[in-house]
Amino acid sequence: MSEHSDPRGPWPAVDPLEPYTTPERLARIDSVLRHRIVSVTTVFEDVFDPHNIAAGLRTTEGYGLHDLHVIHNQFGMRSSSTVAKSADQWVDVHQHSSTAEGLRALKADGFSIWVSDLQATELLTEMPLDPKIAIVVGNAKLGISEEMRKLADRRYILPMYGMVQSFNLSVALAISLEQLLPRRRAQLNGWGDMPVERMWSLRQKWLEFGQRHPDVLRRALEQESA
Numbered sequence: 001m002s003e004h005s006d007p008r009g010p011w012p013a014v015d016p017l018e019p020y021t022t023p024e025r026l027a028r029i030d031s032v033l034r035h036r037i038v039s040v041t042t043v044f045e046d047v048f049d050p051h052n053i054a055a056g057l058r059t060t061e062g063y064g065l066h067d068l069h070v071i072h073n074q075f076g077m078r079s080s081s082t083v084a085k086s087a088d089q090w091v092d093v094h095q096h097s098s099t100a101e102g103l104r105a106l107k108a109d110g111f112s113i114w115v116s117d118l119q120a121t122e123l124l125t126e127m128p129l130d131p132k133i134a135i136v137v138g139n140a141k142l143g144i145s146e147e148m149r150k151l152a153d154r155r156y157i158l159p160m161y162g163m164v165q166s167f168n169l170s171v172a173l174a175i176s177l178e179q180l181l182p183r184r185r186a187q188l189n190g191w192g193d194m195p196v197e198r199m200w201s202l203r204q205k206w207l208e209f210g211q212r213h214p215d216v217l218r219r220a221l222e223q224e225s226a
């Protein structure tokens, strides 16, 4: 699949930093961006263990999503460095100071709130896809809050057949995305759905990774070609 068969069209320009990366890395960046999905996002409610956040972040990025929301009720707002320590450079982490605030922002952005919940009975595999979906996982000990249950558009259970009572939250997230994303990708004919402008701005940023003074280099190259 080349950029020319992507219905969103080709890149708006040639980035002067392209020759400063290998063709293989450039192809990888382009392919990852063109398969990025932003109509599905992940939400962690009161997850405070940095290992769990890191695992969830890795799962979110590995499945080709770009936005992760972290809601802090019980344990106070984490300093951005606590989350950033486990965040990596390939996704955007959005922090919210309460469930109500986080869900207000997501709903205002058109997201339906789908909550993985041990008290639910519906199956994710049987839920009709909404245009934008936020997948929520809860705290390792306390699970999902009552407030989240009330505000959720849908709640689902991931069937379990063993003696343990729940999956680790990042495993629950991975199973949820595995059940959901093939259907979304089929709707998109295999492409992602990030708008070209956002892909382009991330592409510029990603091409700058590894350069010692990317802004200086970019300015010099732009002046040279002017």
Ligand SMILES: C[S@@+](CC[C@H](N)C(=O)[O-])C[C@H]1O[C@@H](n2cnc3c(N)ncnc32)[C@H](O)[C@@H]1O
Binding pocket: 115, 116, 117, 118, 136, 137, 138, 139, 140, 141, 142, 143, 144, 156, 157, 158, 159, 160, 165, 166, 167, 168, 169, 170, 172
């Ligand atoms: C370790 S579990 C929480 C267990 C907690 N004692 C409870 O009662 O919810 C962490 C989160 O992973 C998700 N989860 C884990 N297993 C699940 C399952 N079988 N079905 C749906 N969600 C699950 C839920 O979001 C849950 O809040």
